[in-house]
Amino acid sequence: MAGLAACSAMIPVTISGSLEHPTATFGVDPGKREKACLGGLTVHETTNAMMRPVWTVSANGRDCRRLKQVVYGQAPDGFVADVPAQALKPGVRYSVVGYGWTGWPAAAPWRGGGDFIFEDGEWRSAPSFVPGR
Numbered sequence: 391m392a393g394l395a396a397c398s399a400m401i402p403v404t405i406s407g408s409l410e411h412p413t414a415t416f417g418v419d420p421g422k423r424e425k426a427c428l429g430g431l432t433v434h435e436t437t438n439a440m441m442r443p444v445w446t447v448s449a450n451g452r453d454c455r456r457l458k459q460v461v462y463g464q465a466p467d468g469f470v471a472d473v474p475a476q477a478l479k480p481g482v483r484y485s486v487v488g489y490g491w492t493g494w495p496a497a498a499p500w501r502g503g504g505d506f507i508f509e510d511g512e513w514r515s516a517p518s519f520v521p522g523r
Contacts, residue, residue, distance in 0.1 A: 399500040405513040415459045427454035429490040436483045446473040454490040
């Protein structure tokens, strides 16, 4: 059992949609969304070393929920907004991190996400922010 507890998985998270209501989609191919058992999702503004959270949602209780996507500012059923959604700004780098559990019976924790910026009317991947650089 100790071997299983030490395992973890990465599930890619992509961002699309408008600046006001971006959508986080789980899986390798955004065109073929996968359901991820999501325990929580956090969006941080990474323009400084503080990495201020601008929205955080987590599943009620200890259970994760199987979802294909999450729309910014709209807590999915069974989730609570721990940090209310704040207005996003173009040209600002945001870090999006989701986490939860992979399928059963060999469940392992997963984590995924990345850094994104809204430029020229669309969300783009951005290199990871490193404070002090």
